Amino acid sequence: MPSKTKKAAKAAGPELPEIPKELIDQFVSGPMSADAVHAVSMAFKKALIERALGAEMTHHLGYPAGSDKPVDTSNHRNGSSTKTVLTDDGPLRVDIPRDREGSFEPILIPKHERRFTGFDDKIIALYARGMTVREIQGLLREQYGTEVSPEFISSVTDEVMSEVTAWQARPLEPLYPVVFFDALRVKIREEAVVRNKAIYLALGVLPDGTRDILGLWIENTEGAKFWLKVFNDLKTRGVGDILIAVTDGLKGIGEALGAAFPATTLQTCIVHLIRNSLDFASWKDRKALAAAIKPIYTAVSAEAAESELNAFEAGSWGQKFPTVVSAWRRAWDKVIPFFAFPPEVRRVIYTTNAIESVNARLRKIIKTRGHFPSDDAATKLIWLALRNITEDWGRAAHNWKSAMNQFAILYEDRFTRPTP
Numbered sequence: 001m002p003s004k005t006k007k008a009a010k011a012a013g014p015e016l017p018e019i020p021k022e023l024i025d026q027f028v029s030g031p032m033s034a035d036a037v038h039a040v041s042m043a044f045k046k047a048l049i050e051r052a053l054g055a056e057m058t059h060h061l062g063y064p065a066g067s068d069k070p071v072d073t074s075n076h077r078n079g080s081s082t083k084t085v086l087t088d089d090g091p092l093r094v095d096i097p098r099d100r101e102g103s104f105e106p107i108l109i110p111k112h113e114r115r116f117t118g119f120d121d122k123i124i125a126l127y128a129r130g131m132t133v134r135e136i137q138g139l140l141r142e143q144y145g146t147e148v149s150p151e152f153i154s155s156v157t158d159e160v161m162s163e164v165t166a167w168q169a170r171p172l173e174p175l176y177p178v179v180f181f182d183a184l185r186v187k188i189r190e191e192a193v194v195r196n197k198a199i200y201l202a203l204g205v206l207p208d209g210t211r212d213i214l215g216l217w218i219e220n221t222e223g224a225k226f227w228l229k230v231f232n233d234l235k236t237r238g239v240g241d242i243l244i245a246v247t248d249g250l251k252g253i254g255e256a257l258g259a260a261f262p263a264t265t266l267q268t269c270i271v272h273l274i275r276n277s278l279d280f281a282s283w284k285d286r287k288a289l290a291a292a293i294k295p296i297y298t299a300v301s302a303e304a305a306e307s308e309l310n311a312f313e314a315g316s317w318g319q320k321f322p323t324v325v326s327a328w329r330r331a332w333d334k335v336i337p338f339f340a341f342p343p344e345v346r347r348v349i350y351t352t353n354a355i356e357s358v359n360a361r362l363r364k365i366i367k368t369r370g371h372f373p374s375d376d377a378a379t380k381l382i383w384l385a386l387r388n389i390t391e392d393w394g395r396a397a398h399n400w401k402s403a404m405n406q407f408a409i410l411y412e413d414r415f416t417r418p419t420p
Contacts, residue, residue, distance in 0.1 A: 053108055057097040057104055060104050075100055082094070127384060141347055175239075176204040178243065181352075182247070182355045183199060183222070189373050197218055197378075199378065207407075212393070231260035241263065243414065244337075267333035267338055273328065296308045301339050309329070314327065332364050344402040344406045
């Protein structure tokens, strides 16, 4: 594991070359305003880019400027053309060297390229934080005095789709002890009609406790057919086994899971079931109702839990809220696997909060958008946002170490303990 010093250095960015003090003294002779510093910085950047392009031309021709042309060389320098490129600090006019034969292909700023390295990253970073194309256009105009079209910004963000495609097809690990499945609803235009679609996410916990988003899928309606496609996708990408799948009543997932991963335990989210139960009660009854339900899901075994559910049904709260009893009984076959696990494992699979917190952050990012023009547009933004959200996912999940030992005992033939 890297030291804190190395982490800090990495966070600060790549190490910069030291600029000679004598060079700085030529530009700074006294106090300077922010505008003056910016002007000097842009002038220096222009000079540096043009010098680098000149070096490229020297390499292309095989002899430096001002030197005699070799006898076996017919090509030579032919002045320059001016081009305005967009940089992180605003537009910059630079002189691009030309050669007589027109065969010079600059690497630093390729032909027909209007953006200098880093500018695209700034646009993508703004887009990933939920800013719309129009908002980015306005910010660039205000902050940098740069006028770019919405089509230009869209073309920049569209370039990440190849990365999204690669991410969606990347190989996965052979074993995930726990995988959480959840969905969020978004509005997407399809065939000239705006439809409500679900974006489904799968969050896997690896044997060492670290987390990873395994994929995202967009669908109008869920069902066994859709979930079988998801599970087959995971299998094709290398997933051989899932010990426990945790969901919140997603339709058809049990049937598909039984076909694709027959040894996997399907567990409903206990916290969701509690919340759904409390939805039937008024605010003044919720605290007491929650206390009355608690003995059911804290029971030591499935038999004890069923006894507590029967007692709740026969009591005053069960009589007042028969819908709560019905909700627990409908989900009971997906609740009872929970009671076969020791407390350490229960704490891990008790709730889908791990993936719900991801979805909550995604909702904040997409809430300003009325709808997406296409599935690809929604996928693009969600993926960029996920890249930011998961950036610091290097640590094991909470309560994992104690759960890991229990998994190793319960699933000794399937669970692979990570090497120290």
